[in-house]
Amino acid sequence: MGRIAGSFGVKGWVKVKPFSEKEDALAGHDTWVVRTRDGWREMDLEDFEVHAKGPVAKLAGSDAREVSDALRGADVAVAREALGEAEEGSLYQVDLIGLDVVEEDGSLLGRVDGFFDAGETSVMVVAGADGRERLVPFVADFVKSVDREAKRVTVDWKAEYDA
Numbered sequence: 001m002g003r004i005a006g007s008f009g010v011k012g013w014v015k016v017k018p019f020s021e022k023e024d025a026l027a028g029h030d031t032w033v034v035r036t037r038d039g040w041r042e043m044d045l046e047d048f049e050v051h052a053k054g055p056v057a058k059l060a061g062s063d064a065r066e067v068s069d070a071l072r073g074a075d076v077a078v079a080r081e082a083l084g085e086a087e088e089g090s091l092y093q094v095d096l097i098g099l100d101v102v103e104e105d106g107s108l109l110g111r112v113d114g115f116f117d118a119g120e121t122s123v124m125v126v127a128g129a130d131g132r133e134r135l136v137p138f139v140a141d142f143v144k145s146v147d148r149e150a151k152r153v154t155v156d157w158k159a160e161y162d163a
Helices: 065-070
Strands: 002-008 013-018 031-036 039-051 054-059 075-077 100-103 108-118 121-128 133-137 143-147 152-155
Touching: 002 065, 031 054, 108 133
Parallel strands: 100 152
Antiparallel strands: 002 013, 002 075, 013 054, 031 039, 031 075, 039 054, 100 108, 108 121, 121 133, 143 152
């Protein structure tokens, strides 16, 4: 759902880069799951504010700049059950992981293996049925439909994109 971008001040606050449209999306979650150098760990959210330069957070156990500096670059997630259902017209990327990815003609391209952000665009990582990994920008030009009931993402992907 986001990444810790660095320290904010000297009292252990961190700057947060959210991966959602809403800057304050992480504010409503009392517990964050943070990927530190030692692996994923739960951290309680003590406070959250949105400043002119973006959101900042105070996590339990982070009381000094040295602690918040150590969290720089850490991914931030929340438990899936904490998200509830996506709003109408929206979806959670985590719900797409494992779905089949098919071309418009119905042929299997692979399965959704994950996502990453590349600037303003999310990129869907597809583990190919042929053993190749494909990186498909998650935009309307390439992703034509998502059918969660059928467990399928339909894409317009041409062989020349793999070159």
